[in-house]
Amino acid sequence: xxxxxxxxxxxxxxxxxxxxxxxxxxxxxxxxxxxxxxxxxxxxxxxxxxxxxxxxxxxxxxxxxxxxxxxxxxxxxxxxxxxxxxxxxxxxxxxxxxxxxxxxxxxxxxxxx
Amino acid sequence: xxxxxxxxxxxxxxxxxxxxxxxxxxxxxxxxxxxxxxxxxxxxxxxxxxxxxxxxxxxxxxxxxxxxxxxxxxxxxxxxxxxxxxxxxxxxxxxxxxxxxxxxxxxxxxxxxx
Numbered sequence: 001x002x003x004x005x006x007x008x009x010x011x012x013x014x015x016x017x018x019x020x021x022x023x024x025x026x027x028x029x030x031x032x033x034x035x036x037x038x039x040x041x042x043x044x045x046x047x048x049x050x051x052x053x054x055x056x057x058x059x060x061x062x063x064x065x066x067x068x069x070x071x072x073x074x075x076x077x078x079x080x081x082x083x084x085x086x087x088x089x090x091x092x093x094x095x096x097x098x099x100x101x102x103x104x105x106x107x108x109x110x111x112x113x
Numbered sequence: 114x115x116x117x118x119x120x121x122x123x124x125x126x127x128x129x130x131x132x133x134x135x136x137x138x139x140x141x142x143x144x145x146x147x148x149x150x151x152x153x154x155x156x157x158x159x160x161x162x163x164x165x166x167x168x169x170x171x172x173x174x175x176x177x178x179x180x181x182x183x184x185x186x187x188x189x190x191x192x193x194x195x196x197x198x199x200x201x202x203x204x205x206x207x208x209x210x211x212x213x214x215x216x217x218x219x220x221x222x223x224x225x226x227x
Binding site for chain 2: 004031033042043044045048050056091093095097100101102103104105106107
């Protein structure tokens with residue numbers, strides 16, 4: 001079975017540019033999560049969706065960050081404008097609603113120069 | 114606020130040398146405690162879910178246990194391929210509409226030398 005698929009795997013861009021990260025959850029899962037991982041702060045939840053509806057975006061650091069889930073098989077995390085402190089690995093995870101565990105993709109390593 | 118603290122931060126073992134990793138947690142009613150393994154350049158890989166104090170789960174050389182305040186991941190006779198970062202996470206018993214948030218610890222980086 002295909003796992004959670006994220007793209008791109010690596011992204012290097014200059015400060016001020018728009019960055020879009022993409023995620024395809026496991027088929028049939030109805031909860032989707034976006035995390036950010038850094039050495040300083042570990043794995044942090046940014047936002048999550050149940051049945052394509054955003055439930056909790058309290059972890060989104062600033063208004064520069066936005067996430068959408070237009071359908072059950074696709075989600076995006078957008079940063080506009082990007083800043084060097086946004087450099088991190090961004091993970092997407094999915095699960096059955098309230099029935100853990102969450103299954104993670106292999107992440108997007110983002111570097112903002 | 115839910116909190117998870119893992120110790121030690123790093124652990125270096127010789128092949129065959131058994132040990133334990135600790136995960137202490139504070140949560141407003143535990144719904145589940147989860148252990149994940151993360152290899153460099155990869156996403157966390159699910160290992161175990163524990164739901165109530167006294168519960169134990171095993172998988173190959175790993176055994177996870179749970180008390181009301183902490184969880185242990187016991188590694189018996191580890192091999193070099195067990196080298197990874199092990200993450201612990203908790204999910205609180207929340208209202209129906211609040212979903213399935215996990216709070217992760219910082220992880221323990223395990224190195225097993227041949």
